[in-house]
Amino acid sequence: MKRKIAVFTTGWCGEILSQFLQGMQDALKNDHVDIFLFLCYPIYIDTPATKQGELNIYSLPDLKDFDGIVIFGSGLNFQAEIDKLISRAKKAGIPVIMQGERHEDAYYIGSDNYVATRTMCDHLMNEHGVHDIVFLAGTADSLDSELRLKAVRDHLKENGAEDDLKEVFYTKWENSAVTRYINEYVSSSRPLPDVFICANDGLAMETCVTLGNNGYSVPGDVLVTGYDFIDDSQIFDPSIASIDQCFTDMGSNCAKLWLDITSGIERERSVVIPCKFIPGESCNCYEFRSSDKIRRRVGREAFSKRAMTTYFNRKLNLIDTTVLSSLTYQEFKDDLNGLLTGDHDYEGDSFHILLDPNFGLSIYDRNIKLRKNGYSNYMEILYSTEDGMVYENTQFHKRQLIPGYTGEGPNHLYVFLPIHEADEAYGYIVFRDCMEKIANHYLQTYQSRMGLVFDKFRHSLSLDLLNKRLIELMRKDPLTNVNNRTAYEDKEKRLQSEINIESGIRFAIAMFDVNSLKLINDSRGHDAGDAYLIRSCRLICNVFKHSPVYRIGGDEFVAVLDGGDYDNRDELMREIRSRMNPYSDKMPLPLDYISIACGMAVFDPENDRTVQDIVKRADEEMYKDKAEIKAGK
Numbered sequence: 275m276k277r278k279i280a281v282f283t284t285g286w287c288g289e290i291l292s293q294f295l296q297g298m299q300d301a302l303k304n305d306h307v308d309i310f311l312f313l314c315y316p317i318y319i320d321t322p323a324t325k326q327g328e329l330n331i332y333s334l335p336d337l338k339d340f341d342g343i344v345i346f347g348s349g350l351n352f353q354a355e356i357d358k359l360i361s362r363a364k365k366a367g368i369p370v371i372m373q374g375e376r377h378e379d380a381y382y383i384g385s386d387n388y389v390a391t392r393t394m395c396d397h398l399m400n401e402h403g404v405h406d407i408v409f410l411a412g413t414a415d416s417l418d419s420e421l422r423l424k425a426v427r428d429h430l431k432e433n434g435a436e437d438d439l440k441e442v443f444y445t446k447w448e449n450s451a452v453t454r455y456i457n458e459y460v461s462s463s464r465p466l467p468d469v470f471i472c473a474n475d476g477l478a479m480e481t482c483v484t485l486g487n488n489g490y491s492v493p494g495d496v497l498v499t500g501y502d503f504i505d506d507s508q509i510f511d512p513s514i515a516s517i518d519q520c521f522t523d524m525g526s527n528c529a530k531l532w533l534d535i536t537s538g539i540e541r542e543r544s545v546v547i548p549c550k551f552i553p554g555e556s557c558n559c560y561e562f563r564s565s566d567k568i569r570r571r572v573g574r575e576a577f578s579k580r581a582m583t584t585y586f587n588r589k590l591n592l593i594d595t596t597v598l599s600s601l602t603y604q605e606f607k608d609d610l611n612g613l614l615t616g617d618h619d620y621e622g623d624s625f626h627i628l629l630d631p632n633f634g635l636s637i638y639d640r641n642i643k644l645r646k647n648g649y650s651n652y653m654e655i656l657y658s659t660e661d662g663m664v665y666e667n668t669q670f671h672k673r674q675l676i677p678g679y680t681g682e683g684p685n686h687l688y689v690f691l692p693i694h695e696a697d698e699a700y701g702y703i704v705f706r707d708c709m710e711k712i713a714n715h716y717l718q719t720y721q722s723r724m725g726l727v728f729d730k731f732r733h734s735l736s737l738d739l740l741n742k743r744l745i746e747l748m749r750k751d752p753l754t755n756v757n758n759r760t761a762y763e764d765k766e767k768r769l770q771s772e773i774n775i776e777s778g779i780r781f782a783i784a785m786f787d788v789n790s791l792k793l794i795n796d797s798r799g800h801d802a803g804d805a806y807l808i809r810s811c812r813l814i815c816n817v818f819k820h821s822p823v824y825r826i827g828g829d830e831f832v833a834v835l836d837g838g839d840y841d842n843r844d845e846l847m848r849e850i851r852s853r854m855n856p857y858s859d860k861m862p863l864p865l866d867y868i869s870i871a872c873g874m875a876v877f878d879p880e881n882d883r884t885v886q887d888i889v890k891r892a893d894e895e896m897y898k899d900k901a902e903i904k905a906g907k
Contacts, residue, residue: 275681276306279532280335282359283346284328285313285718286447289504290521291349292713294373295687297525298344302685305533310335310675311689315718316352318413318446326646327694329355331702333648334690336673337366342532347374351416351447369535371528375417381535382544383528385519387418387501390549391425394499394517397553398469402497405435406467408459409442410452410477419473422501426471440467447473449480456484466496469557475500475507478514482556493558503552512555519549586716589620590723597727598734603634606731607656614657615664623662624686624706626677628653629693631669631774633700633728635767637735642771644698650774652883653701676704691721695729751825753804754811762824762832766885769834773877773885781836782843782876783888785896786814788829789857789869789903797861810868817850835874847874857903871900 279298283291298309312335314328332355337343343363345356356372360379363370372380398404409426412419423442430436445451452472459466472478478500482492492498492512499515500507507514524547534541553559596613600606610627618625631654636642653672658665660678670677676688687707693700703721711717749761757765772779788810795803807829814831815823821839824832835843850872857869873896875888882888 276308276685277341277536278308278310278339278681280337280340280343281309281311281346282332282343282355283311283313283349285315285349285712285715286317287346287349287502288713288715288718289506290502290519291346292709293521294346294348294525294528295712296709297522297527298529299525299685299687300522301526301529302533305685307341307685308681309685309687310340311687311712313689313691313712313717315721318448321696323696325352326697327699328692330647330649330694330697330699331690331692332359334672334702335675337362337368339673340366340368341536342369342371344371344373344528344532345375345380347372348418351413353415369532371532371535373524373528376544381531381541383524383531383547384418384545385521385524385547385549387421387517387519387549388425390517390519390551391422392429393551394471394515395426395429397551398497398499398557399429399433399435401553402468402558404468404497405438406465406469407439408467408470409439410455410470410472410481411442411444412447412473412477414444416447416473418501422471422473445473445477447477449476452477452480453484456481456488460485460488460490466490469497469499472498472500475502475504475514475516478516478556479507479510482510482512482514492556497558498556500556503550508554515552515554515557515559517549517551520547523547586620586719589617590720592617593723594727597731600731600735601738603637603735606735607634611657618659622706622708624660624704626658626660626665626704627656627693627701627724628658628670628672628677628704629656629701630654630699632771633732635771635774637732638739639764639767640736642768643775644700645775646697646699649699649702651776652774656701689717691717693721693725693728695725695732700725700728754808754825756811756815756831757822757824759824759826761822762826765822765824765834769885773879773882776879778879780840780877781834782840782874783885783892784818784833784835784843784847784872784874785889785892786810786831786833787871787896787900788831789871789900790859790863790867791829793859793861794863794867806867809866810870813850813853813868813870817846817853843874843876847872857906859904869903871896871903873897873899 312331314331316325316328343359345359350356360370360377364379370380371383373383376382409423411423427439430438443455470481472481478498481498485492485496490496501517503516503518507516527545527547531541531545592613596609597606600609614621630644630650631652632642632644636644649672651672652669655665655668655670655677658677660676663678665677689705689708691703693702703724705711705717749758751758769781788807791803791806794806811831814833818833818835818839820837821833821835826832839846854869855864855867873892875891875895877888
């Protein structure tokens with residue numbers, strides 16, 4: 275059985291994340307280890323509910339089932355989530371390795387941003403005569419961003435040029451914030467600085483684009499630098515002067531650190547990988563690397579990437595059409611499963627979509643709530659193949675995480691993504707061995723599109739069902755004036771939702787079958803039979819005064835016992851039996867004759883998974899009672 279490492283981060287840093295993961299996989303290739311990546315895509319401007327829906331994927335794994343966790347801090351800047359993950363890992367007794375940020379309860383793996391940034395500052399000052407600097411930072415609580423800023427300040431201070439840092443602007447890692455800032459900077463008629471030092475390559479490229487839109491050239495009018503040395507920045511025009519944090523080496527060293535820790539080998543709590551400053555065209559250096567060669571390679575690959583993008587978009591459109599054309603929840607499941615079974619080239623032979631069981635129930639009753647923290651213990655399988663083998667069951671326990679997973683065979687990378695609307699958890703998706711999809715953000719597009727189309731389907735079908743119910747029979751039985759079968763089916767769904775979320779609900783179901791109705795109808799007529807049903811129903815209601823009663827068939831009734839009736843259920847069952855006439859199958863019968871077979875079953879949270887489990891036992895007890903009544907016992 276392979277060991278397992280859980281990795282937690284967001285996917286916006288997809289390229290450096292994929293490099294880090296590749297380094298981990300390379301270092302673990304001779305060991306039997308699977309990597310489970312719990313990935314989401316929250317942003318700072320999201321609503322709290324949307325952030326919760328994304329970050330909820332971190333609550334999915336039971337960390338007792340893992341041999342260690344890695345938190346990729348370069349992508350995860352939510353301190354509260356980091357603290358929760360480390361606390362859970364401590365309780366599970368497994369080691370934590372924190373990348374990019376330090377925590378007292380975790381090992382640290384990171385890069386020497388500080389020294390490399392000082393090297394960059396030396397280059398800018400000595401080679402290009404830079405004085406006026408604007409620093410476009412990430413967030414104030416980002417260790418990497420603040421360390422880079424500190425290096426700039428320290429370098430300037432040591433050179434007696436502290437005033438050269440004209441401004442620090444916190445972008446919160448959002449390109450749109452850079453656009454607004456540069457536009458406002460230019461419109462204020464302030465002279466441009468000598469250089470914009472940006473906290474990552476994405477911010478640097480956006481700075482170049484926005485300056486160009488305002489009529490300024492880089493590096494002709496102003497220099498720009500970045501961090502991370504990602505592929506996009508290398509082929510960008512101008513190629514971005516950047517700091518290579520060597521994420522592949524970092525991932526490899528992270529895996530080796532974990533192997534040593536779990537083998538009982540003493541290691542330092544901190545591992546630092548040297549970084550490299552690499553000048554580029556954006557700082558007016560053209561001789562340090564051949565950007566044109568990289569651009570030609572990317573141009574050659576553009577055709578296949580364009581073809582893949584076209585196929586990908588077509589697949590998403592097919593999913594939209596399939597889901598939104600479904601008229602029932604069962605049709606939705608069948609049709610989407612059929613689409614993925616027939617065409618899963620993009621998803622691969624190991625791909626899974628798991629839904630919370632309340633997702634389907636909430637379509638038929640919007641009062642049924644979906645979980646906002648965590649996932650239900652038993653998930654509903656919408657689609658599942660592992661190594662091309664279809665998982666046959668319709669439900670499985672979430673602790674297993676992946677239907678059909680055996681922990682055997684070659685090492686794999688599994689990626690878990692949430693499906694949600696705001697903070698309501700719909701379920702999750704699992705991809706396998708999809709490094710390229712992580713790097714190019716295809717996973718984010720797929721995940722967000724799934725969440726959107728599932729939500730559209732849920733709302734659309736709910737409204738359609740509501741309109742249909744407006745023209746259905748009233749929920750009351752016209753003869754007895756108690757709830758009818760439609761009302762009972764809704765009650766069953768609500769009970770099932772409470773079972774799914776393990777709310778601690780207590781209830782019992784009592785089944786009733788009115789005896790001798792056919793005898794009365796045949797001998798006295800249907801009016802007398804109707805009067806008999808009304809008397810029988812009244813007796814049930816009088817005994818079970820605090821429980822809803824339903825007529826679910828011609829001579830069948832159900833009561834759902836809760837509260838005081840639940841507490842006194844055995845006494846009430848004895849009372850109703852004591853108030854009946856002796857059974858008779860011969861006429862004449864007394865005018866006030868009542869004979870009802872009764873059966874009751876209590877919900878057992880340890881063994882009952884569905885309402886039907888309780889109904890079946892109650893039904894069996896009722897038929898047993900009917901046999902005993904007829905036998906005169």
